[in-house]
Amino acid sequence: MAIRRILIANRGEIALRVIRTCERLGIETVLAASKADLGSLPALRATRTLCIGPAPAAQSYLSVPTIVQAALSSACDAIHPGYGFLSERAELARLCEAEGVTFIGPTAGQIEAVGDKLRARAEAEAAGVPVVPGGPASSRAEAVELGRRIGAPLLVKAVGGGGGRGMKRVDDLAGLEEALALASAEAAAAFGDDRVYLERFVARGRHVELQVLGDGAGTVIHLGERDCSVQRRYQKLIEETPAPGLPDTLLNDLREAGVRFARRLDYRGAGTVEFLVDVDRQEFYFLEMNARIQVEHPVTEAVSGIDLVEQQIAIAAGEGLGLRQEDVRLAGAAIECRINAEDPSRDFMPSPGVVKQAVWPAGDGIRVDTHIGSGSAVPPFYDSLMAKIIAHGPTRADALARLRQALDETQIVGVASNIAFQRRVLADPEFAAGGVDTAYLTRLAQREPALMEA
Amino acid sequence: MSLGTGDLEQIMKLFEQSNFSELKLKTGDLELHLRKDGVVPRASAAAQAAPEPVMLAPSAPAASALPALGPDEVDVLSPLLGVYYRAPKPGEPPFVEVGQAVEADTIIGIVEVMKLMNSVRAGARGVITAIHAPNADMVEYEQPLIRIRTAG
Numbered sequence: 001m002a003i004r005r006i007l008i009a010n011r012g013e014i015a016l017r018v019i020r021t022c023e024r025l026g027i028e029t030v031l032a033a034s035k036a037d038l039g040s041l042p043a044l045r046a047t048r049t050l051c052i053g054p055a056p057a058a059q060s061y062l063s064v065p066t067i068v069q070a071a072l073s074s075a076c077d078a079i080h081p082g083y084g085f086l087s088e089r090a091e092l093a094r095l096c097e098a099e100g101v102t103f104i105g106p107t108a109g110q111i112e113a114v115g116d117k118l119r120a121r122a123e124a125e126a127a128g129v130p131v132v133p134g135g136p137a138s139s140r141a142e143a144v145e146l147g148r149r150i151g152a153p154l155l156v157k158a159v160g161g162g163g164g165r166g167m168k169r170v171d172d173l174a175g176l177e178e179a180l181a182l183a184s185a186e187a188a189a190a191f192g193d194d195r196v197y198l199e200r201f202v203a204r205g206r207h208v209e210l211q212v213l214g215d216g217a218g219t220v221i222h223l224g225e226r227d228c229s230v231q232r233r234y235q236k237l238i239e240e241t242p243a244p245g246l247p248d249t250l251l252n253d254l255r256e257a258g259v260r261f262a263r264r265l266d267y268r269g270a271g272t273v274e275f276l277v278d279v280d281r282q283e284f285y286f287l288e289m290n291a292r293i294q295v296e297h298p299v300t301e302a303v304s305g306i307d308l309v310e311q312q313i314a315i316a317a318g319e320g321l322g323l324r325q326e327d328v329r330l331a332g333a334a335i336e337c338r339i340n341a342e343d344p345s346r347d348f349m350p351s352p353g354v355v356k357q358a359v360w361p362a363g364d365g366i367r368v369d370t371h372i373g374s375g376s377a378v379p380p381f382y383d384s385l386m387a388k389i390i391a392h393g394p395t396r397a398d399a400l401a402r403l404r405q406a407l408d409e410t411q412i413v414g415v416a417s418n419i420a421f422q423r424r425v426l427a428d429p430e431f432a433a434g435g436v437d438t439a440y441l442t443r444l445a446q447r448e449p450a451l452m453e454a
Numbered sequence: 455m456s457l458g459t460g461d462l463e464q465i466m467k468l469f470e471q472s473n474f475s476e477l478k479l480k481t482g483d484l485e486l487h488l489r490k491d492g493v494v495p496r497a498s499a500a501a502q503a504a505p506e507p508v509m510l511a512p513s514a515p516a517a518s519a520l521p522a523l524g525p526d527e528v529d530v531l532s533p534l535l536g537v538y539y540r541a542p543k544p545g546e547p548p549f550v551e552v553g554q555a556v557e558a559d560t561i562i563g564i565v566e567v568m569k570l571m572n573s574v575r576a577g578a579r580g581v582i583t584a585i586h587a588p589n590a591d592m593v594e595y596e597q598p599l600i601r602i603r604t605a606g
Contacts, residue, residue, distance in 0.1 A: 035595065051594040052535045060595075065568035066535050073537060073592035095568070 003078045003102060003317045007032055007071040008046065009092075010082030011061065012385060013371045014293070015042035018080050021309040030074045032067055034060035036379040041371045050074060055381045061085045064092050071101050078102035078316055080309075084383070087292040088115060104316040106268045106291045107216070113265055114289040124286040127264040129257040132276065132285040134199030140177065146198050147176045153201040156183040160191030169201060204279035204437040207231065208243045209272045209290075210258030211300045213311055215320045216268030220259050223304045224330045225251065226272075226296055229438050230425065232348065237418075237441070238425065239296035240335040241303055244396060244434030247282065254284050261289065270297075270312050279437055295338070295388065298369060302334035302392035333396040335403050337426070339370075339387040341378040343416035344452045352380035356414035361406035365392040365399070378415055386417065396434060400426065424451050462486070468522060520586060520598060528578050529586070529598035536565040536572065538599060540589040548589075550600065554582050562600055565593060580604040 005028040008015050015031060019042055022029045031046035036055035043049040050070050053060030060066070062085060071079050079101055081087035090111040096103035105111070114120050124131050133150045136159070137143030147154060147170070156168040156179050168179040180196065188194035206229045214220040227243035228236045243251070258273035272294050274287040297308050306323070314322060342348045355376050360368045370387035372378070378386065389410065391403035407423050425431055428444060445451050469477045469488050479486040523529065532538065540548040540563050550562045556576040565572045584601040587593050 050535060050592075051596060053595045065570065069537070069567045070535055070592075073535075 001077065001102065001318060003027060003313055005030060005047075005074070005076045005078075006104070006313070007067070007074065007076040007079045008042070008082065009061065009067045009079055009086055010084070011037050011040065011042065011371075011382060013369045013387060014082040014295075015040075016045060016371045017369050018082065018309055019045050021307055021313070025310065025313065027313070030070070030076055032061075032070050034381075036377075036381055039377065041373055041376060048074065055379060057085065057381060064089065064095055067092065068095050068099055068101065071096075072099060076101065078104050078313070080104045080312070081292065083292050083295055088290070090115065102316050104269070104312050106214075106265075106271065110265050110267060111291050114271075114291050117288065120288055121286070123264055124261055127257075127260045129261045129286045130284060132200050132202070134197060136195065136197045137180065138195075140180065143180050143196075143198060144176060147173055150198055150200045153203060155199045155201045156180055156196050157199060158183060158187035158191055158193070159195040159197060160193035161187060200278075200285075202276060202278045202281075202285075204439070205229075206243070206277040206279060206435070206437050207236075207274065207287075208246070208254065208277050208284065209274040209294075210255055211294075211297070211308070212258060212262045212267065212271050212273060213308075213315070213321060213323070214262050214265075214267035214269065214271065215315060216266060217320070218263060218266050219321055220262040220267055221321060221323060221325045221328060222255050222259050223300050223306060223308075223328055225254065225258075226294075226299055227435075228296060229436050230431070230441060231438050232441050236296065237338050237422070238335065238431075239299055240333065240396070240399075241299045242330070242333060243277075246277070246435075250277070250282060250284065257284070257286070261286065267291075269315050270308050295385070296336055298367060298388060298390045299334040299336045299392075302365075302367065302390055303330045303332055304328055305331070332392055332394045333399045334390055334392040335396070335399045336388050336390045337403060337407065337422050338385060338418075339389060339410065339412070339422070340418050341384040341386050341412075341415045342418055344418055344421040346416075348418070350380070350384040351416035352378045352384070353415040354378075355386075355412060357411065358386075358413075359409065359411035360387065361389060361409035363402070363406065365402050366390070366406050367392070372412075386412065386415075400432060421451060424448070464523075464525075520584075520601075523601070524603065526580075526604050527583065528580075528602050528604055530562060530574065530577055530600050530602065531596040532565055532587075532593040532599055533574060533595075534565055534567055534572060535595050536567040536593065538587045538589070538591055538593040539564040539566060540585070550576075550582055550585075552582050552585060555605075556580065556582060556602065574599065576600075576602060578602050578604050 007030045008018050009032050019029045028047040031049045032052045033043045033049050034055050052066050086092045090108040093103045093108035121131050152173050153171045168183045170176050170179045183196045184194045208225050208227050210225050211223040225243050226239050226241045228239045230238035261273050272290040275284045276287050277284045341351045343351050357374045358372050367390040372386045389406050391399045393399035404426050477488040557579050560576045561573045562576050563574050580602040583603050586598045
């Protein structure tokens, strides 16, 4: 079924990015916007903008019936959910299926299969995809045996726990029994449940994810990986492709594993399979699958020359995959930097307001995805992402040099931003060397307290 | 002519409800320049724009197309995006008509969102002077549905 008009159920840079591809394809766009976003760039750029509700997302962007009603009433063939908000809500996919509106994304069943962590882990194991070694330990003898198989260091975690409570690290298996007894007693006291499980502890991990495309009928291809290890409290700040310095065998195994996982689900659309790479053991483990377009998808587009939103639309329209794996050529390296309206000197507190002046970079290999121009608002109701600056070059060093120059050109006046912070990270020799782990930013902040100054 | 504080408040309110992004007004020695948050001149967005696709026709009159509110008039706004129905059921007489007196709790219509019916109340006591939204049309959040000349 041809898609001629798409309702965009999102806001910010991703809304504008989807609009751009639609314009190129001659598809009309209807933007579902909250009252706070009626003056935004995507609202001005969409073919038509509908006010779907007040500023709080619960009454606008997160209202499934309102989104579907808006699509039906404005005669849209399809809904693009972007990322966040309703993008991974099976309820929306299901209502679309019932109402005959094409959901640009996977099936409701696939969203549910990957949304449940335990089920996703079981699917990974069934697909022969490695998961973090571990499991429940019901008896002392069983736990000791399991601990031997996992190897040290490992974690003893309370089944009912969370947030680090009831968790013990075991560096030497000789101390395992003692740690088990202690963790079990603590768990019983804290959560009323003395059950514990063991899990391998990854001292140094890298976040490496695989971009996949599936036709929904068992064919899955990948467009290479992205390394998103530069994180602060699980918030990604810099992403790149290829993942620097990974051995070819590990990378090939990871790519095959990611494709196997998506193939097992007959995955439809664009998705990302996330892995934790254990630096010391040189192994990788499945973490989860994201059933949507990712924030960091432009680095993949830069090296592959493939428009992922266009692919999403084509697959949703039933055209299948227009590509075979051998058609995918990954050229050069790309790095993306997120520019957020947040204040590093105040513990990265969001800094909403009106951007008095926005100067974005341009030039060879530079792409800027943003919804912020001079005069744009950063409303306090949503996330603080203002822009993604992506640099592409023949080598990682070229891409990095371009990105550094691009950030020097970038200026935001009126709200606090993390531009200076990102400049310092890009200038750091450890980042420049490539292959940092997820604890890198914490280390850098300790080494250079000045990093946190605006 | 000179404008008082009340007039200015009225102008700002009208501007806020309108689809216009900028307003410049000069009268006597008063100069007023209003701009809505987040709005930048269209030109900067158009600079990088691809050819515009065929525009969708708006399905309902925009707030800016409505005549200005009189001093004692109020518009009843849609509480949500949905389909506006003037009558309880097809073929039945409308809840209200122009010229009819209403109380604050008088139901003036229904807004349907995915088969869920939400009744809309007048919210003010007075007489209906206009019905803005056509029956069975989509209305957006806070789109004016009817106008009331308030009494007391």
